[in-house]
Amino acid sequence: MAxxxxxxxxxxxxxxxxxxxxxxxxxxxxxxxxxAESLLIPGDFFxxxxxxxxxxxxxxxxxxxxxxxxxxxxxxxxxxxMSLVFMAVYLLVMGAxxxxxxxVKSEDYEGWxxxxxxxxxxxxxxxxxIGYFYWKDRFTTEMxxx
Amino acid sequence: xxxxxxxxxLAGNPNVGKTTLFNxxxxxxxxxxxxxxxxxxxxxxxxxxxxxxxxxxxxxxxYSLTAYSIDEVVARDYVVxxxxxxxxxxxxxxxxxxxxYLTTQLMELGSRVVIALxxxxxxxxxxxxxxxxxxxxxxxxxxxxxxxxxxxGIDALLEEVVREADKGEHHEHEVSYGxxxxxxxxxxxxxxxxxxxxxxxxxxxxxxxxxxxxxxxxLEKIEGSSVATQVNSVLSTIKKEDYEAAMAEKRxxxxxxVLPQVCVKCIxxxxxxxxxxxxxxxxxxxxxxxxxxxxxxxxxxxxxxxxLMEFVDMFFGWLAxxxxxxxxxxxxxxxxxxxxxxxxxxxxxxxxxxxxxFLMISLLEDSGYMARAAFVMDKLMYKIGLNGRSFIPLxxxxxxxxxxIMATRTIEDEKDRLVTIxxxxxxxCGARLPVYLxxxxxxxxxxxxxxxxxxxxxxxxxxxxSAKLIRGTxxxxxxxxxxxxxxxxxxxxxxxxxxxMWEKGSIYLKKAGTIILAGVxxxxxxxxxxxxxxxxxxxxxxxLGTEDSLIGVLGHIIEPLVAPLGFDWKVAVALVFGFIAxxxxxxxxxxxxxxxxxxxxxxxxxxxxxMNPLTALGLMVFTLLYxxxxxxxGVVKKETGSWKWTLFMVAYGTTLAWIAAFLIYRIGTAxxxxx
Ligand SMILES: Nc1nc2c(ncn2[C@@H]2O[C@H](COP(=O)(O)OP(=O)(O)O)[C@@H](O)[C@H]2O)c(=O)[nH]1
Numbered sequence: 013m014a015x016x017x018x019x020x021x022x023x024x025x026x027x028x029x030x031x032x033x034x035x036x037x038x039x040x041x042x043x044x045x046x047x048a049e050s051l052l053i054p055g056d057f058f059x060x061x062x063x064x065x066x067x068x069x070x071x072x073x074x075x076x077x078x079x080x081x082x083x084x085x086x087x088x089x090x091x092x093x094m095s096l097v098f099m100a101v102y103l104l105v106m107g108a109x110x111x112x113x114x115x116v117k118s119e120d121y122e123g124w125x126x127x128x129x130x131x132x133x134x135x136x137x138x139x140x141x142i143g144y145f146y147w148k149d150r151f152t153t154e155m156x157x158x
Numbered sequence: 159x160x161x162x163x164x165x166x167x168l169a170g171n172p173n174v175g176k177t178t179l180f181n182x183x184x185x186x187x188x189x190x191x192x193x194x195x196x197x198x199x200x201x202x203x204x205x206x207x208x209x210x211x212x213x214x215x216x217x218x219x220x221y222s223l224t225a226y227s228i229d230e231v232v233a234r235d236y237v238v239x240x241x242x243x244x245x246x247x248x249x250x251x252x253x254x255x256x257x258x259y260l261t262t263q264l265m266e267l268g269s270r271v272v273i274a275l276x277x278x279x280x281x282x283x284x285x286x287x288x289x290x291x292x293x294x295x296x297x298x299x300x301x302x303x304x305x306x307x308x309x310x311g312i313d314a315l316l317e318e319v320v321r322e323a324d325k326g327e328h329h330e331h332e333v334s335y336g337x338x339x340x341x342x343x344x345x346x347x348x349x350x351x352x353x354x355x356x357x358x359x360x361x362x363x364x365x366x367x368x369x370x371x372x373x374x375x376x377l378e379k380i381e382g383s384s385v386a387t388q389v390n391s392v393l394s395t396i397k398k399e400d401y402e403a404a405m406a407e408k409r410x411x412x413x414x415x416v417l418p419q420v421c422v423k424c425i426x427x428x429x430x431x432x433x434x435x436x437x438x439x440x441x442x443x444x445x446x447x448x449x450x451x452x453x454x455x456x457x458x459x460x461x462x463x464x465x466l467m468e469f470v471d472m473f474f475g476w477l478a479x480x481x482x483x484x485x486x487x488x489x490x491x492x493x494x495x496x497x498x499x500x501x502x503x504x505x506x507x508x509x510x511x512x513x514x515x516f517l518m519i520s521l522l523e524d525s526g527y528m529a530r531a532a533f534v535m536d537k538l539m540y541k542i543g544l545n546g547r548s549f550i551p552l553x554x555x556x557x558x559x560x561x562x563i564m565a566t567r568t569i570e571d572e573k574d575r576l577v578t579i580x581x582x583x584x585x586x587c588g589a590r591l592p593v594y595l596x597x598x599x600x601x602x603x604x605x606x607x608x609x610x611x612x613x614x615x616x617x618x619x620x621x622x623x624s625a626k627l628i629r630g631t632x633x634x635x636x637x638x639x640x641x642x643x644x645x646x647x648x649x650x651x652x653x654x655x656x657x658x659m660w661e662k663g664s665i666y667l668k669k670a671g672t673i674i675l676a677g678v679x680x681x682x683x684x685x686x687x688x689x690x691x692x693x694x695x696x697x698x699x700x701x702l703g704t705e706d707s708l709i710g711v712l713g714h715i716i717e718p719l720v721a722p723l724g725f726d727w728k729v730a731v732a733l734v735f736g737f738i739a740x741x742x743x744x745x746x747x748x749x750x751x752x753x754x755x756x757x758x759x760x761x762x763x764x765x766x767x768x769m770n771p772l773t774a775l776g777l778m779v780f781t782l783l784y785x786x787x788x789x790x791x792g793v794v795k796k797e798t799g800s801w802k803w804t805l806f807m808v809a810y811g812t813t814l815a816w817i818a819a820f821l822i823y824r825i826g827t828a829x830x831x832x833x
Contacts, residue, residue, distance in 0.1 A: 040608065055604075058611050059457070062450040069443055083422050083436055090437035094450065101454045104462045111465035118468065 026070030033063025099137025165213040170248035172219035178306040207316040223263040225375035243323040251281035268361040278303040288421045298331040330639035372398040415644040444534035455518035466510035474503035501678025501745040508592040520658035524650035543629030548578040555585030571638035583786035584621040589740040600761035601774040677738035681746045684709040703750045723819040724773040772826040776819035783815035
């Protein structure tokens with residue numbers, strides 16, 4: 013089946029986003045998951061909610077594709093677009109941190125390292141970036157036949 | 159038991175199986191005659207379904223309801239003038255695109271429509287897979303599958319017809335004709351609405367659309383009315399042929415956006431736009447996706463702005479230094495340093511936030527996503543008693559409530575419009591942001607972003623509940639139809655969005671240079687005049703912004719009002735001056751606490767004991783809900799044309815603000831939270 017690749021991709025990425033989203037939400041509530049440090053997960057309730065939404069979009073793709081609905085690929089693409097938007101957001105935040113450190117030289121940023129601004133949104137986004145380039149022609153040209 | 163009587167009309171393109179369905183419904187109980195004045199055959203029949211007696215009228219088959227042929231005029235006049243309880247449109251399931259054109263026109267007529275999706279057997283055997291649920295969602299019309307020649311689905315159809323006729327109110331979706339044409343439509347609606355003979359008989363929007371469409375039949379009706387000259391003067395400004403073509407195109411554009419969502423196989427090719435729509439208009443995911451996109455926009459607005467704000471801060475710090483170093487006259491120095499630079503600086507520091515927020519809104523608008531967001535929100539808006547069209551003005555409120563309230567002019571229904579105006583100030587505008595940023599930054603550290611997001615959500619919830627409350631009490635009635643605008647997606651260009659950002663953002667700059675400047679100078683003046691009985695020089699160091707100045711006297715007078723909320727007199731004064739512009743709350747706190755434009759110093763004083771997390775949260779909520787700024791109150795007065803409603807809004811908001819802040823402070827203190 014032509015969509016098997018997309019289905020596996022959506023399944024893996026979807027689960028990752030949902031899990032990371034839940035971890036973020038838990039940390040946001042102040043519940044220690046013990047994973048925050050090693051996975052660079054910040055406590056952030058609403059940010060976590062957004063991750064769960066992205067994950068849900070991917071998992072919806074799995075639901076439709078596995079039911080044989082070809083249009084289910086829509087959800088893969090929208091999931092990829094959303095995770096790229098969030099990757100861009102976190103990269104911008106990182107850029108802001110860089111400015112704070114180098115240009116503003118803020119006291120709060122003493123001893124700041126680039127890794128302190130590394131977020132799951134960025135490294136999970138890499139997966140979507142791969143997906144984006146892999147299916148790039150779909151994003152740039154109109155689909156003529158499903 | 160007395161039987162209920164309803165009349166239904168069957169409409170549809172030629173050859174969709176209308177006659178067959180008519181026979182299947184009425185059986186032998188038929189009557190054939192002529193439509194009055196014309197030689198077109200008129201068939202009527204009767205059918206009793208459960209306890210309802212249904213009179214069925216067969217309309218001539220038509221492709222549209224434009225007055226091109228006698229058939230179309232007959233069909234249309236019947237629907238418009240006789241107002242059957244329900245119009246059943248028979249749609250050929252194997253030819254959706256062509257059939258839906260008539261649907262868009264029936265929707266415009268405001269009739270209650272039920273679609274009989276006929277020839278379902280043929281569509282099914284072709285493997286078309288039509289999603290009737292989606293069809294219902296997009297059109298806001300019940301859809302029943304039928305196979306007329308085997309009399310299948312007739313009972314289900316009648317069931318739906320009876321239910322629709324019984325429904326207290328119904329919600330409609332209509333085609334949007336795009337900004338330029340919509341402007342003309344509204345202009346005409348205002349004129350036509352003045353003639354009560356016309357507006358009592360016909361839907362006003364429909365009349366206006368038809369006039370722009372160049373419909374001879376409607377033009378004749380207008381000729382004899384009291385508004386003929388005014389209508390003609392509007393119509394003389396446009397080229398009719400262009401409008402007619404453009405409007406037909408818009409109807410097809412809407413159909414072509416809806417169709418791929420309803421039936422993938424009915425169309426030749428799926429575009430990427432269609433695929434995005436499938437996900438973002440999903441029943442379950444649509445609203446969460448919208449929330450996530452909004453959060454992303456806010457995250458950029460708040461965090462990315464931080465270094466830029468530092469730069470603005472450095473600039474004003476430098477300016478304050480220059481002022482202090484070069485001006486020797488103490489009064490002038492104080493006016494410039496403690497008044498203008500401090501006050502305006504405290505406000506200007508948020509320029510990066512404001513610009514980024516506007517940039518994000520522009521990006522979302524320019525990409526075409528915002529129109530989908532309005533569509534997704536329509537159902538929810540309808541439930542809370544608002545029109546889908548109210549959504550855009552509410553969203554604009556996040557920037558500034560003043561243009562947002564002016565944008566409600568696109569809502570033609572007066573009650574819809576009034577509710578949208580009255581709840582708009584609860585949508586937290588950019589001017590209130592500095593207050594949150596300052597307080598949340600000082601008291602909530604890394605959680606600041608989420609706290610601020612929560613404040614915004616609170617504003618939305620209060621707006622929703624208030625709308626429901628107002629709709630259920632003082633402004634009873636149903637919201638008017640939702641105009642569906644579904645433009646194709648575009649990759650927004652940074653340039654275009656930046657231009658839009660600047661258009662909106664420069665208003666903020668102008669405000670900083672005028673009304674805010676005047677406001678802070680006034681605050682400074684009051685804080686520089688010694689209180690009666692205090693022996694000190696004007697603008698001398700020891701009285702500036704203290705209880706020994708005039709402002710201190712004023713503050714102590716009003717302090718009892720806000721003391722139950724845990725606010726001191728300085729906060730009270732800041733809130734009073736916040737009426738000039740909400741940014742001044744922070745600007746005047748800078749002046750009053752003697753920290754000037756230095757945000758960090760102010761934060762330090764506040765956290766050192768002047769406030770606590772509870773009062774900070776209370777102040778944020780109070781700032782969110784209490785009387786909006788003077789410009790906003792002015793525009794509400796102007797747009798509602800009523801002091802009564804304006805005062806209602808002011809009193810309602812301020813009361814809510816007081817109660818909310820009181821509860822936060824009292825309950826929080828009682829459970830010992832955040833102390
Ligand atoms: N397969 C199929 N044929 C239908 C259906 N409904 C009507 N027809 C046939 O379509 C043809 C046109 O129907 P008619 O009622 O005369 O269409 P009208 O012009 O809309 O009144 C007739 O031959 C009907 O038997 C249906 O649901 N399925």
